[in-house]
Amino acid sequence: MALKNLGDLPVLPLPESFALTAAYNEDSFPNKVNLGQGVYRDNNCQPWVLPSVRKAEETLHNQQVNHEYLPIAGDSKFLTKARDLLFSPEIGSSENITSLQTIAGTGANHLAAIFCARNLHPKNVFISDPTWDNHHLIWEVAAPNVTRKLYPYYEPSTRGLNFEGMLAELENSAEENDVVILHACAHNPTGIDPTKEQWKKIAEVVGRKKLFVVFDCAYQGFASGDTDADAWAIRYFYSTLFAESSSLTPAGMFVCQSLSKNFGLYGERIGALHLVTPSSNSPEGAKAHLVQFVRAEISCPSLFGARIVQTVLDDAELRSKWQEDVRIMALRIKGVRTLLKLELEKLGTPGDWSHIEQQIGMFSFTGLSSAQVQELKEKHHIYMLSNGRMSLSGLNESNVAYVAQAIRDVL
Template structure:
């Protein structure tokens, strides 16, 4: 008899367990396209030069390790609002925006989920089908129910815009709808700015509340264009939650840096919303970690460092776009029977390849190539060293 007899074994995280299996694989030519981190052509997830410079400055100038406020640093809040909404709109919205420095994008999502569960009239959050594997767990853990709206057409491997519009037009007033700001994870299929305008109109007419999950700013087209969803929705006067992450675009994965911006659309409600968000933070992790936020603040408050960071983001984005093109060209040159040109149009690190679960398993078992069973690949995992073997293996499976 153990005090823990009542505890059952939780299912392993499907993506992280693939990483474990990859690590244990003895094949020297193994390829990992399942993880969610950027890697360079040497297969390394780099520390950005601007981050190193900011850390050097922080080390020299830091005077205290005392707690940050519950909401984090006010300067961080202002700078990340500017990055998210653009300085002009951020200024206009300042008195109706509550911003929190959070432990990563996940922390922002979890605080938003707690706030929604405890304070709004709805208990339902809508997620795209498919969506990031952690969304259901985060909202579910806060006691919310999740439903899904149609997003992707598995036949054409692209956004099913008509079905998406139809689905979000039927969502009841007051419910919360999670939208991927850019670089949709897992499909890589994004909306155009005009389409976001239509989404904002539908949200306004139906009365549901948008939540923009914004984890890949700068990985799609550029830092400003990628912010279209957050900016168009906020500008339209609607309330909106934006969950921002700096894990990918600053490579700060392990420092856990993000922000939650809640634009209330109503200055009178802002103080009450801020007070309840603080309760959620206080009872979860009390106040945010300072180091990663300090890096972001150091970079965004210095014009030269910001310009350098924009170049670093452009280089990461350029590598991903280049790899997409090389991969498609190499598949074509190898005479692979299926047309993969849709991969070029998709944005960000992830793509749905259309490969079946059986094909994903065959890739893993026969070729030591790790992709998610849904057929999702992390395009950034393709390098000059593994492209040829990857294409040959796919050819042997698909024909």
């Protein structure tokens, strides 16, 4: 039905993490703490420009680069480096991997959803319960005819993975060609990843049922501090399911790669989408369609982030400096996990807080209720998502005792 009056459109709420940051910025309380947005902060709560990235900026400045348009699919040198970072150089050069530069991880997820909706026509997309909230919005906007279904992921009673529930849902409800979104590592928001043995079983089911896999990889390096270790699941799926001899090849596989977090390039919006096609399928038609969607949406991607990433990854010395930067971020977050757990225990806070230390990546799924989260904000000026997700990089040696005391208070 045509809209008669623009004023009839309902006002929609801001996504929670953005609304929280806006509220935090307005808060004049001196000891306020932002544990909402998934961005890295240093031990002084400040944004951290990675030293390797700073060096690459200087190099680019000295090169007096131009500002021409990129090809629609993006910068081929950047794409080779980004692809090899995910898949390894051995796998990366395979002919059945097609890569396009995207507007960060969000753009990659969006492009994957458009492609699936328009070309694959799945009945359902299976999304982990819970997940990064934007997965829902992206698929709602880009693929309104695809039914969004949740697969069990987090089990509150164990504060762990509901692996049996996850597998049973895919086994019983997913049909050939349906899409399943998997977080490659450092699951957002739970901080819980499948073990290698569990990944192998997931791969078996998605291959046998001929599902279409969408790996979302936004935190490569943040789970373990090692970018190769964090790409294990993606490489395993590729090597076992897409080998020519495999009888378990899925309908296809997308990997949505964000370089926002592991390069600290949040606002530069740099990422890539990689499509893996079964070896019997030519990738040319799929690539042409992806290129057409990019052309319609952004014409061609942006330069700066691609140049930075390519400059860092192309230079052996800078690359190893960057790997050290990633380790520093991962280890600092690991360190504040332990600090928070110890502070909570020191205060005799009721309950078992070991999950904070055991969870992986940027977030802790604390188990705090939305009412407790609300009280933390109103009484203590501590901002975190209402589902109890805490972005740990907002913690540091100076504020961790304050946060622990506040949690003790709201329980």
